[in-house]
Amino acid sequence: MLTAENEPRQPYKNYHDWYSNQKISDLFRKSREAESVFRKTGITFAVYGKEDASERLIPFDIVPRIISGPEWRRLSQGIEQRVAALNAFLDDIYHKQEIIKAGRVPRQLIEKNDAFLPQMIGVRPPGGVYTHIIGTDIVRTGENQFYVLEDNARTPSGVSYMLENRETMMQMFPELFYQNKVRPVENYPKLLRRSLSGVAPPGCMGKPRVAVLTPGSYNSAYYEHAYLADQMGVELVEGSDLRVIDGKVAMRTTQGYEAIDVLYRRVDDDYLDPLTFNPDSALGVAGIMDVYRAGNITIANAPGTGIADDKAIYSYMPDIVEFYTGRKAILENVPTWRCSEADSLTYVLDNLPDLVVKEVHGSGGYGMLVGPTASKRECAEFAKKLRAKPDNYIAQPTLSLSTVPILVKKGIAPRHVDLRPFVLVSSKEIHIIPGGLTRVALKEGSLVVNSSQGGGTKDTWVLED
Structure with a gap:
């Protein structure tokens, strides 16, 4: 929100002027109201492996993250380029x-990858589109450089949290949307159906x-599926509803079985068709891959x-x-060491205290x-895992991530976000929704923003020019 000189950054200027005239007690009351809305609506997520808390309320911070129009244009150009390349x-x-064949990507990295499906070789989806819905995780460093994280x-x-965050903010702070020209996200469901x-x-x-x-209802994102x-x-269906x-x-249906043209599936590949993939799956539809092909x-x-x-x-x-695309990537990757490579593995093992190491899947x-x-x-202990199965990991430097303000007892404080x-x-x-889901590490100093690891969310405002 603020520059090094303690002045409001341009995108936050109107919001900062408004915030300066608010009482902290009133803001905390609004925060409790937001929590109550989320609880009544049932906006929860499941945490696997947590027997005492299988359903949790996702934490929501009422201070919006604000992005200027020019910043968003730069991001959008990079995202569109990347998405087009992914489908190609x-x-x-x-x-x-x-x-x-050109030697740009190793053959073994594709053919020996668990995510590569030989059953899709020679299959071209309707319209030639493979990735219809994509979420591109982006971080910004303290040097104001954007990177694609994954x-x-x-x-x-x-996306349901993005939509509910916006609806809640518009209900509680309608005056802010009059004072700031915030681009809409609430038309996402309409655009999604049109796109599908x-x-x-x-x-x-x-x-x-x-x-x-x-x-089914035990899935961590079931709320989103139903929403x-x-x-x-459209209809929400499980595998047992289809044949x-x-x-x-x-x-x-109540009128008998009726054909489906487009299935927005939230079931992993391995469970999609027991005749093609996992024979024990009860979540998918037997024979759907034959229909697809x-x-x-x-x-x-x-x-795939x-x-x-x-x-x-x-x-x-x-x-x-x-x-x-024939052009350099507009959005850069975070520098990455592939632990499957001997030299990279040696470097990662020697520098574990300074790196972030992730499973490739x-x-x-x-x-x-x-x-x-x-x-x-x-x-x-992690070094033992790396030595045992280096192909399963990549490593990246610990970035100096940018921060945004969140509401704390004393007012506002900085926390890391993606x-x-x-x-x-x-x-x-290719339609890019102006904003997206901002995930915030609520713990001071933490770099982990995932809700399953204690992170929260906030509304993301992209301003009109």
Whole structure:
């Protein structure tokens, strides 16, 4: 919010003027009201492995994160370039594999990767779109440099929190939205349905029927699945509600089974079709991959997209972007050491206390080591894991992440954040929602923003020019 000279930064000027005239006690009352809204609405997430707290209320901070119009334009250009490259990369590795032949990405990194699905070789999704919904995690350093932290190309979550955060802020602080020209995000469900309908199979007659496939109410993101289905005005279904009939995937209704054209799936690849993947899966639909290969249903995101957000592949993203777009990446990667390489592994083991080490298929802040906050014992134990399975890890430097203000007892205080903008891709356009989900590390000094690890969220404002 403030410059080194203790003056408000331009995007925050109107908000700072308003904040300076508020009583802290009133702001805390508003904060409690927001918590009450979230609790009544049921905005929770599940924490796996926590028997005493399987459902938690996601912490919400009422001080918005504000991004200027010019900053957002720079970010949007980089995100659009990256998303286009990711879709081109996926199409290539499941077809001609030109990037492998050119030596830009090692063949073994693709073919021996658990996220690469041989069943998708030669399969081109309707409209040629693989990643229909993408969440790109971005951080900004103290030097005002944006970096992409990771690409979420499988089933990115968190958009429901973005929408609920905005709705709550508009209810509690309507005057702020009159004083600040904040770009809207509340049309996301409408845009999502339009985007999904736009990639319906070629043989679809009339208005495409869309449904959301959920693993069920015990999934950590079930609230979001139900919320998005409701907001889009489509059915929320589980695998038991679906079956293959006459070469189509059909949904059970009160009028009998009716065919589905587009399935927004929130079920992992391995559980999608017991006839093709995990035979013990009860979450997917037996035979859906045959229907998919025949071009009679669109699955969003496409099976096999996980290879695009693998953290080992991430380290090659500058090459991938340049290979498919012909231009240098606008948004830079965080420098990354691939522990599968002997020299990199040696460096990482020698410098564990200064690095952040992540599992290549990990998410949610699980299975990682934050060296600067880890004890000697934790580093030593993690080193054993690295030596035992180096291919499973990458390492990155500990960045000096930017901070934004949060509300504390004494007023406001700085906390580290990241940003997950959401991107919708159809055969005709790439639509980047102006804002996204800001995740904030509520603990002083912490760099871990994941809600499962004690982080919270806040509303993200992108200002009109």
